[in-house]
Amino acid sequence: MTFLNEIGVFALVCAFVLSVAQVALVAAGQWKRLSGIERYSEGVSLAAALSLILSFAILIAAFVRSDFSVVNVYEHSHTDKPLLYKISGAWGSHEGSMLLWCVIMLSFGALITLLGRGLPDSLKHKALGIQGLLGAAFVGFTLFSSNPLGRLAEAPLQGRSLNPALQDPALAFHPPMLYLGYVGLSVVFSFAVAALIEGRLDRAWARWVRPWVLAAWVCLTIGITLGAYWAYYELGWGGWWAWDPVENASFMPWLAATALLHSAIVMEKRDALKAWTVFLAILAFTFSMMGAFLVRSGLLTSVHAFAVDPQRGILLLTILFVTAGLGFALFALRVPELKPGGLFAAVSREASLVLNNLLLSAALLSVFLGTLYPLLMQALVDKAMSVGGPYYLAVFGPIMLAAIAIIPISQLMSWKRSDLKGVVQRLGLAFGVACLSAAIGSLFYGGAGVWKQVTFFVGLLAGFWLIWGSLRLLMERVGFGAAAWRKFTALPLATHGMILAHVGLGIFVLGAVVEGHSRISIQQGMQVGDTVRLAGYEMTFTGTYRQDGANYDAQGGIFVIEKNGRQVCEARPQRRFYPASGSMQSKVWLCFEPLNDLYVVLSQPQESVGGKPVWQVRWFYNPWVRLIFLGPVLMALGGVLSLFDRRLRLGVATKARKLKEAV
């Protein structure tokens, strides 16, 4: 008889005890007699992370082996599931996802040890202590209230399977990426609290913290995009973002991290905005923890939310209040001691980044209010209400529009003092081209109503302005002629990353504006042989088919889509029946035009007319929707490029060797 699952539980316990030891060692090191003992926290952080990785690997093994004596496996897996979804089932539940959260958190602690050899020992150990404290809190919560390897004496004969909507490649990778982002911000939080304890907040601190923020931001960007893409093609509603509170829970840390990324630049370059940067560092992780609380407290009903009892929600809320409270209390105590940094003029790159930060913070506040207000109303006065798209369009939209408008200007400004008139003149051509592009786009897609036309034009202008404005910066740095390529390759990777990220944002804006303005859809009962028309396309229902999947049986429709008499696509949407859970799932079919999607959803057949069943078919024409997903990929790629910039690279072995030689 093997005891792999029990070894996994033991490893989880070890990780908890080691995390507590990590905190204790750092705390003991503050006592003069034991000064230096905190160095052992480095090895302890590695051991704790490895222990938890072992535990997580054993949980995955339990899913792969369909060991239903593990409650979590019984409730979220089935022998018929494909291997990928058996593995992803490990983080498809509350318990498993908490373990993944902890694995990432402790691994980041280990990374501080492995990559932080260039950091001052004192700061590094304090950061390890805080990271250990967070690790102990979350591993403790997982171990004592949400044990992912909890056992059943007698394994049931079969598992209950995983929600079919979650059996999707995008969703298999969405949670790990999102958690890398959420928990990556915990390192920033730890560095912020450590720096506040040390009383040392300077440019060097910003330099050490920036790569962590950037890495977390990249992962959050990819994670949110994967989630949006999954919602788009899996849920069959034709949209990609619904301002669902759980979506907002991931978006708020992203906004905070974006603001932090920019304020950290100001702090690094100009030694300014110290208090604001450290405040954002604490705030960003607080929002990450709030996201974890929202999806696990039972407060929300959402396709994303784990149905969990409120007691565990209260425990998470306690962790949130204690850790965030500790951070903010320390911040309040230390802020008066922080010396103001470098001065700058009202017209300067610093000032424009401050304005960018204020606007991002206002946007964050608008999302925060929109998310929590209905929950508070429900809790306090038992009044059900929802805040949807129109609110965000009216409040969040204009704020972000203003933030976008200043990005190209900010990019061309100089540090300390700049010449606004000169910058505007340099951007004149880019603005003209953006106006022209937006005008052409408006003419092409048109639409009824002056107000709608104006908002559409403004939206397009924002996207094109961002793209052309960013390219203008590239042009200035590189120029034309024979030397252009040499200059292009000589540009720092961080500059390439910044331009790419801003172009990516512009591309996303264009996609969101055009898709939001010009999306059209039709819903109709169709019999085989029927034809419908939409946006110049003609779709004919030519037949049905059956397919035996790995763990489902599908019934599908075959639709031939033509434009101007030429076949552009054969759509084969499906209705899938998953016997293990006894549930049906619509599988959307996407026809890729270069930028646009033809999106076909098949609902279940209804009463037969003339002996032939009538299928409810929804058909969307989503123009430029590809850009919505391409933009964030470019943004993330920009972040990755910046991460590889020599100036931002985290301490690696070569540096450690150099330091050793120096010693």
Next chain:
Amino acid sequence: MIGLVLTCVVIAAALIAIVGLWHRRAPAIDALALAKAQYEGFVVDVERREGRGDIDAELANEERVEAARALLKAEAAATPAYSLKPAHAAIGAFAVAGISFALYALYIGHPELGDQPYETRVVQWTDAARRNIDSLPPEALSAVLHRRASEPDNVKNPDFWLFLGKVDMMAGRYYEAAKAFDTSMKLSPKTFTGWSDLGEALYFVAGGSVGPDSQKAFDLALAQDPKDARAHYYLGRRDLDQGRYDSARAHFVTAKAALAVDDIRQNAIAEQLAAVETAQSGEAAARTRIAGMVAALEAQLTEQPDNADGWARLLRSYDVMGDAAGKARVLKEMQAHYRDRPQVAADIVQKSKGAVGAENTGGQ
């Protein structure tokens, strides 16, 4: 159990070894030397950026001054490093391992529970089935048979699939059962005897109703054996649900007669027959009540005929009662009353097709 304890000891020792090895591998870097190295690296970087024109001379100088300040601060803060005595380190290591094991053994873990991977269980079930097939619960037997379904002897054996379907039915896996019966039927359509099994499986797959597929299966079962009790039973239930009580009674009576007197299914059929009687008498009472209400409404419309909602309700009532002649008579009377207002008459007819008056929760 001993294996588990030993493994836990090895894991704890390995984790403690990692702590020790890392500590030995990464001796304390003299903070002052580190600060000097950082200062030198920073200055080189500033000069590189200045030389390339990324920063101006003023900013470069400012950065150099800032770095020098940090170096002076590090010099002031430099303290000698502490070294842990081996005995203290061992006590600490044992404490961590001991607390972990105590927490596991006394509070969290279940050292008595071994792993139960599915593959191992299927092997155990297969062995048990070979010894005594009746000793296995249907769910386990179903798992064993499904595992054996791909064996060459079984793939094209209609009897195997028929048996598998019956086991799946007992295990409550109706969808899988229907698929197994369907496979058996496709392998041997002419000799297939499981039509009523297939119909029953499809009945449960459809959530307890006879759909077109199960209807077809039951019809074929009755074509093979006109006294097939199961087909009669489910067709009777369908008729009962649809209010065709006489037909339902006939099906149940045939099914009852087809079964042996001591067959335990007799009880279920008796229950259904009682349900037919109850439903039929209940419907008769309801019809009488509705007829009374209709008569009252008719009398009211005779006295006050200008009541569009009343006419619509009356037409709807005759529709519900299935009294076509009554409906035609009322329609004629209503049209006569509204002959100078044909649009109102048309609206009443349209309205009578949906829920009317009190039935309409949308309000009038």
